[in-house]
Amino acid sequence: MASHRRPPASGFTGGARVALLSAAVATAAAALGTAPAGADPSTTGPAATSAQVDRLYEQAEKATERYNEAAEHVDELGDQVARARERAARGQEDVNRMRDAVGSLAGAHYRSGGVDPALALLLSGDPDTYLDRAALLERLGDREAAVLTDLRRAQRRLGQERSEAARKLAELERTKTALARHKRAVEAKLATAERLLSSLSAAQRAAYGAVSRSGRAVPDPAGGAGPSSARAAAAVAAARSALGKPYVWGANGPHGFDCSGLTQWSYARAGVGLPRTSQAQRYAGRQVPLSQARPGDLVTYRSDASHVAMYVGNGQVVHAPYPGAAVRHDPVGMMPIASVTRP
Structure with a gap:
């Protein structure tokens, strides 16, 4: 998402970028008669405002990536909690079925002359307390002992499944809390950036958008070679079909995208x-x-790979840049490149 106005891997240096931005904004401001007299545009005025917006967008993009990661984890944990609960429910059914079998054994003992004291204890109290005593099983016949052993194992599995479900549920709640925190961080950064941008004139905002496209022009690295596979060709076609769709942080289509949402x-x-x-x-x-x-x-950018775009040939990428800018083409050298990955 955020700022695609960082210096490219080679070409524009930090100072050159500020100079370019200052010149562009100063030209627009001068046309409107708003150029500040006697001020250094690289440290005050519209250029400084644009640079601050730059930083906010970059910070918001990193926060968005943390939000996306937490959101993905929430989905995974939700599935794990559901599966753990299903296993616990099946375990409870197994225990209930085995308890019925134990009850049948007790009935048979009663009809044949009375209920074995061990079974009476089992049916009237906490089974684990008695099943953990080897002496209890020794008092019963082989068939009864096997039934009770199976019941003990089933009860232990049930306890484990319930503990696992509770653990996953607690982790899910912690991750949801983190998700909300990341969301607040993104929204705060974007709201501040929006306020700063609104303080600029229309011409200054246009100059800001123009500078965002500045980057080292890179000839087609592959010399016009096509996609590496049919899947890559289909992905390029999909990315191009999204041109003009709005940047929406945390979104992965089809009506809006953030940077990694578009490539995904x-x-x-x-x-x-x-x-x-x-x-x-x-x-x-x-x-x-x-x-x-x-x-x-x-193509990922910055040392932390906090932005990603898709290379489409001719030295260009398609990407979702930042709020207010639709999915578009930009030079592959628009920012420092971290890596190029072929899925």
Whole structure:
């Protein structure tokens, strides 16, 4: 999501980027007669505001990746809790069935002259207390002992299944709490960025958007080579079909996307499952050098791989940039490249 206005791997340095941004904003501001007199545009005024928005978008993107990771974990834990509860329910059915069998044994003993004291204890109290005593089983016949042994095992399994379900449920609640925390962090960053952007004039906001597309132009690394596979070709087609769709943080289509949501959705259309976050997508395949990049490869950015785009050829990527900017093409060298991955 966030800022795609960081200096590229080579080409623009930090100082050059500020100079470019300052010049663009100053030109727009001058056209409106709003250029601040005697002020350094790299530290005050619209340029400083734009740089602050830059930082907020980058921070929000990283928070979004943490949100996506927590959301994915919530889904996984929800499934695990459901399965654990199903196993516990089946375990309870097994215990109930075995208790019925023990009850039948007691009835048979009663009809034949009385209930064995061990069975009476079993049926009237806590079975585990008595079943853990080997002497109890020794007082019963082989058939009765086998039934009671099975019951003891079933009860222990049931206890384990219930404990596992409770543990997963507690973990789920903790993860939901973290999810809400990450959501608040993203929303706070984006709200601040929106307020700062609204303080700029229309021309200044346009200049900000233009600078976001500046990056080192990279000739097609693969020299015009096509996608590496039919699946990659299908993913590229899906990504291009999303051009113009809005950036929506935490979304993975079909009507809105964040950066990793777009790549995940595009490859899902090609029948390939990708992890939810850009950091995980970085390792979802074979890494290749940029010089060998082909359409369909995933390009991650910044040292922490907090942004991801899809290479589509001709030195261009398709990606979901940041709030307010729709899915679009940009130069592959728009930011420092962390890796190129071929799913």
